Amino acid sequence: MSPDLEVLKKEAAIRAVSLIESGMHLGLGTGSTAKYAIEELGRKVAAGELSNLTCVATSQASDTLARSLGLDVGPLTPQAFDIAIDGADEIAPSLDLIKGLGGALVREKLVEVQAKRLIIIADHTKLVQALGQKAPLPIEVLPFGVDSTLERLKGLGAVGELRRQSGELYITDNGNLIFDARFAGQDLAGLERTLKGTLGVVETGLFLNMAERAFVAAPEGVREVVR
């Protein structure tokens, strides 16, 4: 029987945390896989295997978890991160990513763009041949004038819907909404530029040319994918 996905996610997280050394400045991701990495960091700090780490979290949930484990969590400053560790929703062979199904894409991008090394952790179900194969592309939008913003996005060919949770509109840590979109076509860099130029759009879940490597756990073991 193959190990369940939680076991695989934890294995990938532990591999990524093995890269961390004492004194590093770290970006902490968001989601169920990133949670295992934060827990492993907390364990290593408690065991005295790591010390003098400073961290910035990409969501309120990760911030709360990290603090509860005794990690030193502070605000985002211009200081570069030695390593950021995060999950992803889709991973292309080039290591371009879709992120944001966990709702933290803006803070994730703000933190991870400053990382010298962005390490992605995931189970094998996140690997795709081309982005958009399985997951929608999350786009964070301002609540003010959202219907107008959605008209603009639909004019660009987007098909999708505002994310809901328990029947209510999903609100991000930044007080915004998320439009989960599908686009036809493969020019991701062009799509990213167009979306970033669309009034009302705060950020997209396209993480292009950012990840250095991914630890992808499968029943046969953890595979390291390097860009």
Ligand SMILES: O=C(CO)[C@H](O)[C@H](O)COP(=O)(O)O
């Ligand atoms: O981008 C994210 C949150 O905004 C997550 O990294 C992504 O959704 C993966 O989450 P999980 O590890 O739970 O599958």
